[in-house]
Amino acid sequence: MQIEVTGTNELTIRGNIKSIEDSTRIKEALAALKKGEAGIRLRVPESFSMTSTVIGFLMKLVNLDRVRIALAVGDPRLYQLMEELSLVETFNVSLVKAQPK
Amino acid sequence: MSSAALPETAHPEAPCPAGPKRAKLVEATPETRALTLMIAEDDPVSRGLLAFCTGELFKEVLLAENGRQALSLFRERKPDLVLTDQVMPGLTGLELMEAIRAEGDRTPVILMTTVHDRVLLQAINQGVDRFVPKPFDLAHLVRTLTTVAAEVVNRRVVERHREQEVELLRYRDAYNALQQESARRKERHVVRHDLLHRVLDGAGTRWAINVSFAPRDIMCGDGYSVRQLSDGRQLIFLVDAMGSGMSASLTAMLTTSFFNYQVDRLHRWQNFDLATLLECFREYLASVLLEEEVLSCGFLLIDLKREELEAALFALPPLLLRRVDGSVEKIPGGNPPLASYPTPFRAYKLSLKDAANLLVMTDGVTDAPLKEGGIYREVLEEDFRSTPTLLGLKKRFLERTAPGDLDDLSVLHLRRLDFPSQWTWSGRPELSLCGLGRLIESFLKALAGEIEVAQKQLDEVELMLSEALTNAFEHGCLGLERYEKQKLLESGDFEGALAALPLPPGAGISLNATLWRGAQAPLLLIEVLDSGSGIPAAALNAGCARESLSGRGLAMIGRLCDSLFTGGPGGHLFILKTLDQGDGDAD
Known part of the structure; x- marks a missing residue:
């Protein structure tokens, strides 16, 4: 998994989010972003899933820290996971076509 | 009622009234007399006369002196019908009607006019309801007004009926939905699985029982119950009532309830055995089944310590048994369906010593039509051989069978969790x-070295x-409780607290894995043990609060594996995953 800072408040996470280390790195990268009024944009073009640790961290950002999150996912399975967990609205999830690297 | 005094002298253009008497009410009804009429007439004499003549026909008569006043009065008071002169200063009768229609209003408008083709044509195109030629004949005017008023009343009656029907339908829908939900809850209450997600200890081997239960309707003709007996054995009941709909559902629920009732009172029995239970059950059936009604059902008494199973199947499809070496055997039930009258039956015993897994099912599964023709029974054994788990079999079933009108589908699955070592890792x-993280990496490397697995x-x-x-x-x-973690x-x-929390003495985690190749698709069995107090089986089904x-x-984990079980003592999670599948949800 690779994390790129692709904008002032945007992270792109390439590859699959599946390990304990992935969760830790994503949390650190999110924490390092400035959480301004524009919120945070997270692009996850390839991962089929997301760990519960990352989900919990994002929920804290949205519900407690009042940070607006926009999550763009490329894999329909990850979108389906967000639907099943009733998080599409919370994370403003959109399903986008995977962009070439 | 607003009215104007009659002039002493008639206006030169005023219509000639029939006489000083009011028009006789020929067709007015109590309903039409509840309506409000608006009259737009610029001539004061005519206006007064019209008001006088129509006063008894309606609840209220509104008067306007010209078209603009009429439009304003119309918007303010919303009369039920309009009688308007054509030639008026400002807004003509037709222009008044045009303005009313432009607002989407279909209030009937009666136009009083001298015969004039162009005006008539325009009036027709704009939706005038009636014409009254001027000078008007009083009787004709009254007939026209009462006719239009009656039409207004009728239209409203129809609309009211329609609204009442819609209301009744909504009520019935809500009532039906409530009934269906109550029936669903009752069904879930009667159908039982004491051992859902639980690891069962046998004689040096562990087991688990899965159920796949897919009713076609809310009132289901199938039922089941999986019960743990106080002596350590398990007793399973599966039923498929004859027919469909309410009748079959009633029989399924009654018989399942009776089974549960008897099991709850088994402690009163001395030397419980299957034959005695069956006799009780048949006595009960005599009072429940109709003369021509029959019942397909099965009873399994499982003793994992002795590695034995005793079964009595009545008109259910054959039991499918796979052994650890991969061989598969079909074992027919051998008994006809049960009826309200006694018939002889036989039970048989099976050894579970080398059993890997076994299936019992209702004929909704075996009789399901295949997409290419035929029925699922023809390919069931082949699919059973190729898939090591119930989830895998379900997927094959759905791929092969024609979508549409399937019967109730019920499958009970007993499976071994410990296999003779083919490949193990700890x-x-x-x-x-x-x-x-390092342990997981090490395991994955070992697994990839042992078997070719897709990266996905x-x-x-x-x-x-x-x-x-x-x-x-x-x-x-x-030992972090969920609510403590939430607060941190x-x-x-959280991260800081996690690093600072002391490890209790004896704390530890083990990861054990086995690969079993007894089916065409290899099965990975993973055990995660920890020194904690354990995961209750109910937690595997429980959701978590949205926030x-x-x-x-x-x-x-449940989304990605075939099955998930929990055992004990201590923390114990058992995960089963078939290795050549795609996305999966656990049983």
Whole structure:
């Protein structure tokens, strides 16, 4: 998994989010972003899933820290996971076509 | 009622009234007399006369002196019908009607006019309801007004009926929905699975019981019950009532309830055996079944310590048994369906010593039509051989069968969890998040070395293990309760607290895995043990509160594996995953 800072408040996470280390790195990268009024944009073009640790961290950002999150996912399975967990609205999830690297 | 005084002298253009008497009410009804008429007439004499003549026909008569006043009065008071002169200063009668129609209003408008083709044509095009030629004949005017008023009343009656019907339908829909929900809840209450997600201890071997229950309707003709007996044995009941709909559902629920009732009172029996239970059951059936009604059902008494199963199947499809070496046997029930009258029956015993898994099902599965023609019974054994889990079989079933009108589908599955070692792996991580990660890496490398697995599946295994080991570490080893974790996450102190929490003495995690190749698709069995107090089986089905920042780990594992079980003592998670599948949800 690779994390790129692709904008002032945007992270792109390439590859699959599946390990304990992935969760830790994503949390650190999110924490390092400035959480301004524009919120945070997270692009996850390839991962089929997301760990519960990352989900919990994002929920804290949205519900407690009042940070607006926009999550763009490329894999329909990850979108389906967000639907099943009733998080599409919370994370403003959109399903986008995977962009070439 | 607004009215104008009659002039002493008639206006030169005023219509000639029939006489000083009011028009006789020929067609007015109590309903039409409840309506309001608006009259737009610029001539005061005519206006007064019209008001006088129509006063008894309606509840109220509104008067306007010209078209603009009429439009304003119309918008303010919303009369039920309009009688308007054509030639008026400002807004003509037709222009008044045009303005009313432009607002989407279909209030009937009666136009009083001298015969004039152009005006008539325009009036027709704009939707005038009636014409009254001027000078008007009083009787004709009254007939026209009462006719139009009656039409207004009728239209409103029809609309009211329609609204009442819609209301009744909504009420019935709501009532039906409530009834259906109540029926669903009752069904879930009667159908029981004491051993859902639980690991069962046998004689040096562990087992589990899965159920796949897919009713076609809310009132289901199938039923089942899986019960743990106080002597350590398990008793299973499966029923498929004859027919469909309410009748079959009633029989299924009655018989399942009776079974549960008897099991709850087994402690009163001395030397319980299956034959005695069956006799009681048949006596009960005599009072429940109709003369021509029959029942397909099965009873299984399982003794895992002695590795024995006793079965009595009545008109159910044959039991399918796979042994650890991969061989498959079909064992017919051998009994006709049960009826209200006694018939002889036989039970048989099976050894489970070398059993890998076995299936009992209702004929909704075997009789399901295949997409290419034929029925599923023809390919069931082939699919059973190729898939090691109930989830895998379900997927094959759905792929092969024609979608549409399937029957109730019920399958009970007893499966072994310990296999003669074909490939095993064990490890104990250093108790830190990094340590867990290293253990997972090491396991995945060993697994990839043993068997060719698609990267997608390795990723799924890695994610499942990340969730399972993190759960074992936080809740098992560190003893962190869910609500404590929630508070730490909310405060942002979680990572720090995690690092600072002391490890209790004896804390530890083990990861054990076995690969079984008894089916065409290899089965990976993973055990995660921790020194904590254990995971209740109910937690594997429980959701978490929507706003909760944690608690989704077990659900994430469930999405990716075939089955998930919990045992004890201590923390014990058993994960089964077929290795050549795609996305899956656990049983």
